[in-house]
Amino acid sequence: SSDLNINRVEFAGLSLKLPKGWFDVTDDLDEGSLFTLRKENNALGALQFAVRFYESGKSPNINMDKLTSLLNDFSAKNELGTARNIKKCSEGILSISGEFVDSDEFVCIWYATDNNNIAMITYASTLTDDPLLPSEVAEADLIVKSIIFKNKI
Numbered sequence: 001s002s003d004l005n006i007n008r009v010e011f012a013g014l015s016l017k018l019p020k021g022w023f024d025v026t027d028d029l030d031e032g033s034l035f036t037l038r039k040e041n042n043a044l045g046a047l048q049f050a051v052r053f054y055e056s057g058k059s060p061n062i063n064m065d066k067l068t069s070l071l072n073d074f075s076a077k078n079e080l081g082t083a084r085n086i087k088k089c090s091e092g093i094l095s096i097s098g099e100f101v102d103s104d105e106f107v108c109i110w111y112a113t114d115n116n117n118i119a120m121i122t123y124a125s126t127l128t129d130d131p132l133l134p135s136e137v138a139e140a141d142l143i144v145k146s147i148i149f150k151n152k153i
Helices: 064-077 133-145
Strands: 008-011 014-017 022-024 035-039 045-052 084-089 094-101 106-113 118-125
Touching (some): 035 133, 064 106, 094 133
Antiparallel strands (some): 094 106
16 A cells, blocks of 8 residues: 555655655755755764666676675775675665774765666764764665665666
């Protein structure tokens, strides 16, 4: 029934399931900003999406090895150090995530794919010691796990 999809939103060419209290705040940001979700009321951080859609030609057939090298390349290029708590998931869409923490910032990066299309999702917070941070990151993880890429070739 439609009740089940009550929180599913179309966003950045994706369909996502948003936990209670999460909203699309992209329109509040500077023009050209990435698609961004935040939790209303005292959000600790923001969840940003960069999506690349497969257009034509041979399927890129993006696999977990490719996602892993994307994560490693990104962290090296941005000097984020070694990822902690790397999680790989192959339920529904394929995804990998890793966390990068220093005294100033907590960052979690996900790469997610349906083998053809790919999304890079970033959650960043400067409130590294906030006791509510792990639960907000867990909700962000659920959002990522719910991704359905809308452009089906």
